[in-house]
Amino acid sequence: MNLKQLLEGISYEVQQGTADVEISDFQYDSRKVEKDGLFVCITGFQTDGHKYIPMALEKGAVALLCEHRVENVPEGVTVLVTENNRIALALLSDHFYGHPSAEMNVIGVTGTNGKTSTTYLMKSILDRIGKKVGIIGTIENRIGDEVLKAERTTPESKELQALFRRMKNEDVTDVVMEVSSHSLDLHRVDGIAFDVAIFTNLTQDHLDYHKTMENYKAAKGMLFARAAKSVINMDDAAGAYMKEQSKGEVLTIGVDCKADLTAEGIDVSADGTAFDMLWQGKRYPVHLHTPGRFSVYNALGAAGACILLGVPVEEIVAGLTANPGVSGRFQTVRSKRGCQAVVDYAHTPDGLENVLNTANEFVKGKLIAVFGCGGDRDRTKRPIMGEIGGRLAGYCIITSDNPRTEDPEKILEDVEVGVKKTDCPYEKIVDRREAIQKAVAMAEAGDVILIAGKGHETYQIFPDKTIHFDDIEEVRKAFGEDCL
Numbered sequence: 117m118n119l120k121q122l123l124e125g126i127s128y129e130v131q132q133g134t135a136d137v138e139i140s141d142f143q144y145d146s147r148k149v150e151k152d153g154l155f156v157c158i159t160g161f162q163t164d165g166h167k168y169i170p171m172a173l174e175k176g177a178v179a180l181l182c183e184h185r186v187e188n189v190p191e192g193v194t195v196l197v198t199e200n201n202r203i204a205l206a207l208l209s210d211h212f213y214g215h216p217s218a219e220m221n222v223i224g225v226t227g228t229n230g231k232t233s234t235t236y237l238m239k240s241i242l243d244r245i246g247k248k249v250g251i252i253g254t255i256e257n258r259i260g261d262e263v264l265k266a267e268r269t270t271p272e273s274k275e276l277q278a279l280f281r282r283m284k285n286e287d288v289t290d291v292v293m294e295v296s297s298h299s300l301d302l303h304r305v306d307g308i309a310f311d312v313a314i315f316t317n318l319t320q321d322h323l324d325y326h327k328t329m330e331n332y333k334a335a336k337g338m339l340f341a342r343a344a345k346s347v348i349n350m351d352d353a354a355g356a357y358m359k360e361q362s363k364g365e366v367l368t369i370g371v372d373c374k375a376d377l378t379a380e381g382i383d384v385s386a387d388g389t390a391f392d393m394l395w396q397g398k399r400y401p402v403h404l405h406t407p408g409r410f411s412v413y414n415a416l417g418a419a420g421a422c423i424l425l426g427v428p429v430e431e432i433v434a435g436l437t438a439n440p441g442v443s444g445r446f447q448t449v450r451s452k453r454g455c456q457a458v459v460d461y462a463h464t465p466d467g468l469e470n471v472l473n474t475a476n477e478f479v480k481g482k483l484i485a486v487f488g489c490g491g492d493r494d495r496t497k498r499p500i501m502g503e504i505g506g507r508l509a510g511y512c513i514i515t516s517d518n519p520r521t522e523d524p525e526k527i528l529e530d531v532e533v534g535v536k537k538t539d540c541p542y543e544k545i546v547d548r549r550e551a552i553q554k555a556v557a558m559a560e561a562g563d564v565i566l567i568a569g570k571g572h573e574t575y576q577i578f579p580d581k582t583i584h585f586d587d588i589e590e591v592r593k594a595f596g597e598d599c600l
């Protein structure tokens with residue numbers, strides 16, 4: 117392929133050689149460069165891609181895309197310079213794979229919580245009307261019924277565009293993808309033709325990366341500035357901002373405020389959530405299998421996007437009810453003794469508050485919360501989550517989430533600072549398996565054990581190793597014979 121053609125629409129300066137050169141492939145990781153390939157150098161947070169130019173040349177690179185002029189590159193190797201190679205990589209990948217996102221409906225979901233849940237609600241609806249759906253997100257990527265492993269919530273642009281092409285080649289009609297704030301800020305999704313963008317909510321998370329809530333909000337806002345149509349949750353404080361950013365048609369959703377698509381008569385039980393969806397003066401009864409008022413917002417977001425895609429409302433209602441729930445999102449394990457455990461992915465203050473409030477709506481006995489916080493992530497959310505746990509649970513067991521490179525005991529202490537501000541009885545058990553066993557041992561009929569933070573995850577990341585760990589498996593084992 118011709119490099120000059122691939123770079124159409126991207127500004128660059130020629131430092132040496134010519135852009136009019138044939139390349140066999142392109143890579144942003146020097147370790148993957150192939151003979152006659154292009155190496156795209158990215159100035160990263162951990163290291164600098166430009167440092168690996170010698171490795172790329174050794175592997176046979178014939179062209180380099182850099183972010184500044186570089187020295188000592190042999191004659192005969194083309195060197196081009198752009199201002200930002202993450203942007204260049206995204207646009208180059210879109211060209212290379214032949215603009216696959218323009219050939220399908222692409223629906224992007226952003227927000228602190230509810231992205232994964234919303235994508236699966238959309239899949240249920242679109243499956244019903246015979247669409248072939250692609251999913252890109254935290255739990256997995258999917259091409260129809262085929263499941264592919266996901267490394268991250270939103271992949272790097274090259275992998276993302278390759279996945280789009282594969283989806284299109286396998287007759288996917290609609291791609292529903294989670295768009296993380298990291299991916300917007302780091303230009304992984306530049307060049308994608310989003311047909312509809314959904315905003316769920318904005319609450320504290322990822323301050324380790326974004327530093328301020330303003331930066332975090334601005335990153336999320338980028339999605340609405342490029343989508344053709346938007347669905348915005350106006351009950352959220354950032355909804356008005358997202359609406360302002362939107363460039364095309366906007367469908368607003370909300371429960372408390374005035375919106376195009378709303379809900380009334382919300383009834384939360386242990387088995388799910390019932391409500392009436394109100395659209396253009398008509399009332400549609402909906403039943404969701406996931407409990408919680410927050411689930412109504414996810415349903416309205418999915419429904420709003422489907423309305424913008426032209427799906428009949430009756431099909432939308434049936435699709436929402438057909439969704440059996442999502443792995444690790446308010447997933448229930450019941451016991452013969454009459455208590456139940458709920459495994460949930462709540463890993464932010466708002467997520468934890470929502471699931472504890474939801475459990476409190478139907479718990480008859482005590483609410484026992486087992487949770488912690490991940491290492492190498494926003495530390496400021498730890499005491500806040502501790503305080504929420506202490507305020508809303510009857511007993512807290514503070515335990516490890518994914519410690520990553522941090523000392524697990526230290527993370528527990530950070531969470532404890534918050535629990536201590538309340539008068540909730542608590543204990544710290546650093547080993548998550550023991551923490552779950554303790555909760556199960558103390559639970560009586562009518563009690564609910566809420567095990568939060570890891571949801572669908574089947575691993576636990578420690579400084580020196582990653583082990584298999586699955587909250588659902590652990591709680592079933594802990595219940596043993598008592599498990600229903």
Ligand SMILES: CC(=O)N[C@H]1[C@@H](OP(=O)(O)OP(=O)(O)OC[C@H]2O[C@@H](n3ccc(=O)[nH]c3=O)[C@H](O)[C@@H]2O)O[C@H](CO)[C@@H](O)[C@@H]1O[C@H](C)C(=O)N[C@@H](C)C(=O)N[C@H](CCC(=O)O)C(=O)O
Pocket residue numbers: 144145146147157158159160161162163164165166168254267268269270271272296297298299302325
């Ligand atoms: C903070 C963040 O997102 N960082 C991403 C960023 O890493 P970085 O800038 O630190 O990269 P780096 O390690 O300094 O390397 C710079 C360049 O040198 C290259 N290199 C490096 C070594 C070498 O030998 N040769 C070589 O060429 C690298 O390939 C890279 O191109 O660019 C890398 C290349 O694409 C990403 O892999 C990396 O994601 C890391 C792994 C990550 O953990 N990201 C998380 C925080 C993330 O994005 N999470 C969100 C989820 C949020 C949510 O769900 O709410 C997500 O979208 O998944």
Ligand SMILES: Nc1ncnc2c1ncn2[C@@H]1O[C@H](COP(=O)(O)OP(=O)(O)OP(=O)(O)O)[C@@H](O)[C@H]1O
Pocket residue numbers: 227228229230231232233234254269294316317410411413414444445446460461462463466467468470471571
């Ligand atoms: N609309 C919502 N508002 C607030 N909390 C929610 C909402 N939907 C889900 N949650 C809570 O957040 C948790 C994570 O939900 P989900 O996986 O759908 O979010 P996400 O945005 O995909 O998260 P991530 O950023 O990790 O990808 C759920 O387990 C639940 O506790």
Ligand SMILES: N[C@H](CCC[C@H](N)C(=O)O)C(=O)O
Pocket residue numbers: 269463489490491493517518569570573
């Ligand atoms: N997408 C989120 C998931 C957090 C899940 C939690 N179990 C943790 O490890 O902190 C993140 O990477 O921050």
Ligand SMILES: [Mg+2]
Pocket residue numbers: 231232253254255269294
């Ligand atoms: Mg997700």
